[in-house]
Amino acid sequence: MFEIGLSHYLVLSAALFCIGAYGALARRNAVGVLMCFELMLNAVNINLVAFSRYVAQAVDPNLFAGHVFAALVITVAAAETSIGLALIINIYRNRDRINVDEIDLMKW
Amino acid sequence: MNAAIDYAWLIPVFPFLGFLVNVFYGTKLKDKYWAPPIVGMFGSLLISTGCLLATLDPNFQRAAGHRFIEWVQFNSVPVNLGYQIDALAAMMLMVVTFIGGLIFIYSVGYMAHDPRRHRFFAYLSLFAAAMLILVLSDGFIGLFIGWEGVGLCSYFLIGFWFEKPTVRQCAKKAFLITRLGDAGMALGMYLLYSLSGRLDFDGVFEFAAQRQTETVTGLIVLSAILVWIGPVGKSAQFPLHIWLPDAMAGPTPVSALIHAATMVAAGVYLIARLFPLFAIGAFTDGLSTPLTVVGYVGALTAVVAATIGVVNNDIKKVLAYSTVSQLGFMMAALGCGGGGYIAGVFHLMTHAFFKALLFLGSGSVIHAVEHGMHDAHVHADPQDMWNMGGLRKCMKTTYVTYLIGALALSGFPLMAGFWSKDEILHHALDERPIIGGMLAFAAFLTAFYMTRQMFLVFGGEQREFDDGHGHRHHLHIHDSPLVMTVPLMILAVFSLGIGLLVGPTHKFQHWMIKSLEQAAGGGGARLAHHLHSSHDSIPQVIVAAMTKPPYPMTISLFVATVGFLLGFALYGKQQVKSETEDPVRKLGGLHTFFKNLWYLDFYEPFYPLGAALRQFYFTVAQAMYRFDQRVIDATVNTVGITGHVLSRVYQLIDIFIVDGLVNLAGWATKWCGDRSRRLQTGLAQNYMLVVTIGVLGLICVSRMLWAGAAR
Amino acid sequence: MMEALAFYATAALILISALGVVLCRNLVHSAMSLALSFLGVAVIYILLHAFFLFGVQVLIYVGAITVLIMFGIMLTRDVEGNLVQQTNRQHRMAAASALATFIALTYIAFQSHFNVTNATPGDSVVGIGVAFISRYVVPFEVASLVLLVALVGAIVIARDKEVD
Numbered sequence: 017m018f019e020i021g022l023s024h025y026l027v028l029s030a031a032l033f034c035i036g037a038y039g040a041l042a043r044r045n046a047v048g049v050l051m052c053f054e055l056m057l058n059a060v061n062i063n064l065v066a067f068s069r070y071v072a073q074a075v076d077p078n079l080f081a082g083h084v085f086a087a088l089v090i091t092v093a094a095a096e097t098s099i100g101l102a103l104i105i106n107i108y109r110n111r112d113r114i115n116v117d118e119i120d121l122m123k124w
Numbered sequence: 125m126n127a128a129i130d131y132a133w134l135i136p137v138f139p140f141l142g143f144l145v146n147v148f149y150g151t152k153l154k155d156k157y158w159a160p161p162i163v164g165m166f167g168s169l170l171i172s173t174g175c176l177l178a179t180l181d182p183n184f185q186r187a188a189g190h191r192f193i194e195w196v197q198f199n200s201v202p203v204n205l206g207y208q209i210d211a212l213a214a215m216m217l218m219v220v221t222f223i224g225g226l227i228f229i230y231s232v233g234y235m236a237h238d239p240r241r242h243r244f245f246a247y248l249s250l251f252a253a254a255m256l257i258l259v260l261s262d263g264f265i266g267l268f269i270g271w272e273g274v275g276l277c278s279y280f281l282i283g284f285w286f287e288k289p290t291v292r293q294c295a296k297k298a299f300l301i302t303r304l305g306d307a308g309m310a311l312g313m314y315l316l317y318s319l320s321g322r323l324d325f326d327g328v329f330e331f332a333a334q335r336q337t338e339t340v341t342g343l344i345v346l347s348a349i350l351v352w353i354g355p356v357g358k359s360a361q362f363p364l365h366i367w368l369p370d371a372m373a374g375p376t377p378v379s380a381l382i383h384a385a386t387m388v389a390a391g392v393y394l395i396a397r398l399f400p401l402f403a404i405g406a407f408t409d410g411l412s413t414p415l416t417v418v419g420y421v422g423a424l425t426a427v428v429a430a431t432i433g434v435v436n437n438d439i440k441k442v443l444a445y446s447t448v449s450q451l452g453f454m455m456a457a458l459g460c461g462g463g464g465y466i467a468g469v470f471h472l473m474t475h476a477f478f479k480a481l482l483f484l485g486s487g488s489v490i491h492a493v494e495h496g497m498h499d500a501h502v503h504a505d506p507q508d509m510w511n512m513g514g515l516r517k518c519m520k521t522t523y524v525t526y527l528i529g530a531l532a533l534s535g536f537p538l539m540a541g542f543w544s545k546d547e548i549l550h551h552a553l554d555e556r557p558i559i560g561g562m563l564a565f566a567a568f569l570t571a572f573y574m575t576r577q578m579f580l581v582f583g584g585e586q587r588e589f590d591d592g593h594g595h596r597h598h599l600h601i602h603d604s605p606l607v608m609t610v611p612l613m614i615l616a617v618f619s620l621g622i623g624l625l626v627g628p629t630h631k632f633q634h635w636m637i638k639s640l641e642q643a644a645g646g647g648g649a650r651l652a653h654h655l656h657s658s659h660d661s662i663p664q665v666i667v668a669a670m671t672k673p674p675y676p677m678t679i680s681l682f683v684a685t686v687g688f689l690l691g692f693a694l695y696g697k698q699q700v701k702s703e704t705e706d707p708v709r710k711l712g713g714l715h716t717f718f719k720n721l722w723y724l725d726f727y728e729p730f731y732p733l734g735a736a737l738r739q740f741y742f743t744v745a746q747a748m749y750r751f752d753q754r755v756i757d758a759t760v761n762t763v764g765i766t767g768h769v770l771s772r773v774y775q776l777i778d779i780f781i782v783d784g785l786v787n788l789a790g791w792a793t794k795w796c797g798d799r800s801r802r803l804q805t806g807l808a809q810n811y812m813l814v815v816t817i818g819v820l821g822l823i824c825v826s827r828m829l830w831a832g833a834a835r
Numbered sequence: 836m837m838e839a840l841a842f843y844a845t846a847a848l849i850l851i852s853a854l855g856v857v858l859c860r861n862l863v864h865s866a867m868s869l870a871l872s873f874l875g876v877a878v879i880y881i882l883l884h885a886f887f888l889f890g891v892q893v894l895i896y897v898g899a900i901t902v903l904i905m906f907g908i909m910l911t912r913d914v915e916g917n918l919v920q921q922t923n924r925q926h927r928m929a930a931a932s933a934l935a936t937f938i939a940l941t942y943i944a945f946q947s948h949f950n951v952t953n954a955t956p957g958d959s960v961v962g963i964g965v966a967f968i969s970r971y972v973v974p975f976e977v978a979s980l981v982l983l984v985a986l987v988g989a990i991v992i993a994r995d996k997e998v999d
Contacts, residue, residue, distance in 0.1 A: 018839045022951050023944055025883070028846045030940035032853055032872075034933040039857030041813050041929030042922050047862060047907045049809070051869045054900065055853050058876045061888070069883045070951045080962035084971050086888055087963065090895050091978045095985030097900055101907040102993035108911040115913075116809055117923045123806025813925055816932045823939045 025066035033059035046104045046114040050097060057093045061086040132209055135171050135217065136256035138164035143249035150242035157242035158232045161249040165225040168256060172217035179214040203323060205269075208262035212469065216259045216393055219476045223385045224252050226611040230484050231377040233607035234491060238375075244284060248381070251277035255386050259393065263324035264313045267394070271309070271354065274387045275302045281382060282374035294373035296734075301367040305357015312350030319343055329400045348402050348414040355391025359451045362425040366726070368448050369432075372440040376487025379440060384447055384479035392454045392472050399458070399465055419459020423552075423562040426452030428722055430569035434576070435718045438507045439486045442577050443479070446533065449566055450475050456563055457548040460555040467547035474544045474622060478532035481615035485526035488604040488612065489581060492519060509577060514586035519603040523582050525612040530578050532619045534571040535684045542680070549680050568683035575691025583695070842882055849875035860921050862908045870901040887960040 036059060039052030068082020108114050142164030150157055196203050228248060235241040254277060258270025276299075283295030317323055319340065320331035332344055355361065360368040371383055382388070395402060395418060402414040426449045433445035454475070457468030492515075494506040504511050516523040535545045545567060553560030603609065852875060855868030873896040880889040967975045 018836060020839050020842045020882075022949060024842060024846075025879075026944040027941050028849070028879070030937055030944065031850055033940070034937035035850065035853040035857055037816060037936060038926075038929050038933035039853075041809050041816065041933070042926035043857070044921050044923050045862060045913075047904060047911060048856075048865055048921065050907070051856050051865055051904060054869065054896070054904075055856060055872065058873065058896070061892075062876060062879055062883075065880060065883045065885045065888060067949075069885070069956055070953075071949050073952055073954050073956050075950075078957050078962050078965075080957075080959055080966055081971075083885055083888055083959050083963050084966045084974075086885070087891060088974055088978055090888075090891055092981060094895055094900060095981050097903060098989045099985050099992065101903060102989040104907060105910055105993045113913055114911050117807050119808075120806030122804070124801035124804045807923075809923060809929075810925065813929055813932060816929075816936060820932060820935055820939060823943065827939075827943065 022066055022070040025062060025070075029059045029063040029066065031059075032056075032062065044115045044117055046107070046116050046119075047101070049116060050100050050104070053100075054093065054097065057089060061089055064089070131171055132175055132260065133207055135168045135175075135221070135260060136253045138167040139249045139256065140164075140253035143246050143253060146242055146246035146249060150246060158228070158245050161245045161252075162225070162228050162232075164249055165221060165228055165252060168217075168252070169221040169225050172214070172221045175209050176214045176218050179209065179211050203265055204263065205266045206262045206324070207260035207266070208325075209260075212393070212396055213259055215469070215473055216389075217256070219389070219473055220252065220255050220259060220386050223476055223480050223615070224248075224255075224381060226614055227377050227381045227385075227480065227484065230380075230487075230608050230611040231375075233605050234375065234377055234487055240284070244281075244375070247277055247280045247284070248377075251281065251382065251387075255390065258390055262326070264316070264328075265323055267397075268310070268313065271306065271358070271390065271394075274382070274390060275299060275306065275358070278302070278371070278382050278387055281378040282371050284374055284378065288373075291373045293734075294367075294370040298367040298371045301364050302357040305354045305364055308350050308353025308356070310354075312347045312353070315343065315347035315350060319347065325397065332401050344401070345414055348398070349417055351398065352395065352402075352414060352418055355394050355455070356421070357391075359388045359391025359455065360425070360448045361391075361421050361452065361455060362428055363726070365425060365429060365448045369441050369444040372438070372444050376440065376483060376490060379444070380480045380483035380487070383444065384483050385476040388447060388451055389454075389472050389476060392451065392458065392468065395455065395458050396465065396469050396472075402458075415459045417459075419456050419464075419556060419559050422452045422455025422457075422459055423559040423566075424452070425449070426456060426566040427562050427569075428452075430566045430573070431718045432722070434569055434573045435715050437509055438505075439489065439509050439512070439577065439581060440483070440507055442509075442573060443482055443486055446482075446570065446573070447479055449570060450479065450533075453545070453548055453563060453566070456552060456559050460551045460559060464548065464551035464555065467544065467551050471544035471548055474532070474619070477615055477622060478529045478619040481525060481529040481612060481619055482533065484608070484612055484615065485522055485529060488522045488608050489515060489519065489526075491604055491608070492522075492602065509580040512581045512586075513584045514582070516582040519582075521603055521609045522612065525609075525616040526582070527578065528616040528619055530574045534574045534688065535567060535680055537681065546677050546680050550677075553679070564679050564683050567680060568687045571684045571687025572691050575688050576695050579691065579695035838882065841878075845875050845878045845882065848872075849879070858921075863905075866901060866904050866908060869904065870897050873897045873901065884956045885959055887963050 033056050036052045036055030039055065040049050043049050043052060064082040064086045066082075068080060068086075072079045072082055104114055107119065111118070139161065142161040145160040146157065228245070231244065231248065235244050238244065251274060254270045254273025256270070258267055258274060261267045261270060279295050279299040282298050283292055285291050286295070313323075316328055320328050322328055322331060357364045368383055368388070372379055374382075402418065429445045429448035429452060433442050433449065436442050436445060450471070454468045454471050457464040457471060489512065490506050493512060497504060497506055497511075532542070535542045549560060549563060549567070552563050849872050852868045852872035856865045856872060859865040859868060873892065877889050877892040877897070880886070880892055
């Protein structure tokens, strides 16, 4: 318990991810969903770095694949967030509200 | 001459070819329709003449079995069709071809305006062919073929004007009654065949001559009588004589040819041909039974027919009854055996000539009277003698020839009929006096009714007719064209001459006796042995006949004169006018009796019977038709309705089950789709939730599947 | 000992702020919570010896993305105000599935066996730099492309259509 190991980080990452998942599934506001999305991505990053720290270092101390991956994830998250917000703004222009559960034009 | 014998088989072929040509090309021949038949008859006549001359040769041997065709085999016994020529056959050939030829020529004029005349000549040719086959045949089969053939043609020819219903009935009557006779004849033939196993005349005669037991003799006699039934029908003997007068419904040339000269003579010819058979027992125990039957029936026929002829008013019917009567004479003559045989055959020949002459003459008279009536728009029977009269002035040729024929028939001295009748009476009175007496009475009646007829038709003045406007005037009658009168003249010459030529010189007797001698089986030879031919000269013959018992010539002259005087007294002395009552009626009840044919016409009931039968058949047929219609309609309708019902059922099945299934499939799909599409809410968060749950599921599944693998 | 304390405190910070992000009605509050959680994550990176990522996290996430989200919130203010309900109809189901997912993940985490080591990691900055140039140069370049495209795309999408 006091010895912080991989599993601690894994649990932390799982919890953060699930909270983010709940938020992404439950929030009505589109921007809120995006925010929860960021939470999920952060959880994934934690996971990656934790594995890089505890497992990859056993193979090769200079193997920072996890870090690289996390950096790229951050990059892509930023890009995706910007695009997402652009879309949301567009939607807001047309509808004046961005409740996700009102955007159902692709329904049956 | 023997060449003619060799080619004698062609004799029936020529007329048959004429028949075929007229049948297939008749309409195309147009005005020359009479050419093939007459040419055919002429050819046959030539060959017949050749045969006759051959037989007259003293060294002539009877040619039999010439040129036979093997037709069929019964029980390994071959049935052959062959021909034979002897005196009898040669004589008949001459009669048929010569008189037939003259009648053909006459018919050209008589039928000139008939629309179906080429068919008439076709029938005439076929008849001639059949008759010649009959005469030439040397066996029962060929004879029967010819016999039936002439019967058939008689039906065709009598019923030639079939548009009139009475004509049709008469033709049927003639055919059916002769068929009755043919049935008996066939039975006799079968009996003979079963007894002897042979169907040719020579074979049967041989068998008869060598018969063994009493039973066989009795059976032969029975078969002879059965065979005789054929001539009873064909030669109109009592009681099957009733068809001959009705047969006058046909055209006059038909009556002349068939019912005077040839077909009716076929019966007499048959008896003559089968004489050795009929004469069984003639020489051992008196005259044989078959001949007795033939003789008595013949005599009876002669008398009955003569009495009916006396009271008849139709010119042709009188001649018809006269024919029946004369046939009775011939049969009676044959029935007296011996010399009667020759006398009968002789009378056959002479009768053929003058009866044909009389019929053709009557045809000429009817033809002229019919035209006269037509021109004056008078509607009366042209054949009724009471509508004629005084025709001697306007139809001279016909009158003279008819007179000659009537004299010959009555037995006027020196005419043909005189000689032959004299012979018959001679032998009849000799052998069977009863028959002789009956024949003498018939001869008296013959003279009477012929005299009556002559005076009614040619004597007195012409009748006057009412034309409906109150005027009475005579008809304009003129004599017939040459094509009709020339045959009359030729026949008249023969009627005059033939008796004279042949009779008293006994040449005929020689001739026939020689032929009989050669008949197979010895029966004919024995018969001939009993005949003797006299070598007396003509006057000696006449004197002998008049003075020696039984005085045949005296009797015949006597009866003829009495008959003539009576006729003259009743009909000649006073001018018979239209209103005069027929003196014959004075006989009262007898008159009625004779007029109704002695109430012997047993065929009369068949007319209504026939109509009733026809009606019955129609009713049955109609009933069956209706039944058939109903049953078939019912069946068809049932089938149709069944189909309809089935189709309705199928329709329902189709609508509810088949369509239902199809619709169900579609509806199920739609329903599934309907429900399924609601998954597409269009809300991204729903999809994400589903993904999450799916991932969860995957984790669990993989965990379960690969538990422990990561360890 | 200290490490554990730091970890637990940071973890609590992260989780509580994450809950704040998820549960707050007011979007601005959510954004603030988000920034706080980002900071927590950055501290976790320090604990994990990922110093470069710490820097990157703070710069990018806390700095840029939070601002971006703030802009987004402001530009898309709902006319009804902040008091609108923030949970949709499936939130219970979502909670259940999220919980289930958490349980599954933790279960797997505890069931799995990894080759764990406590060795001190090397210099991550250098290492990352070298990795980007040598081994991961393509993803590096592609990432720059992605950013370019996102940049252009965002401008195009969000452009005001009246201006031609």
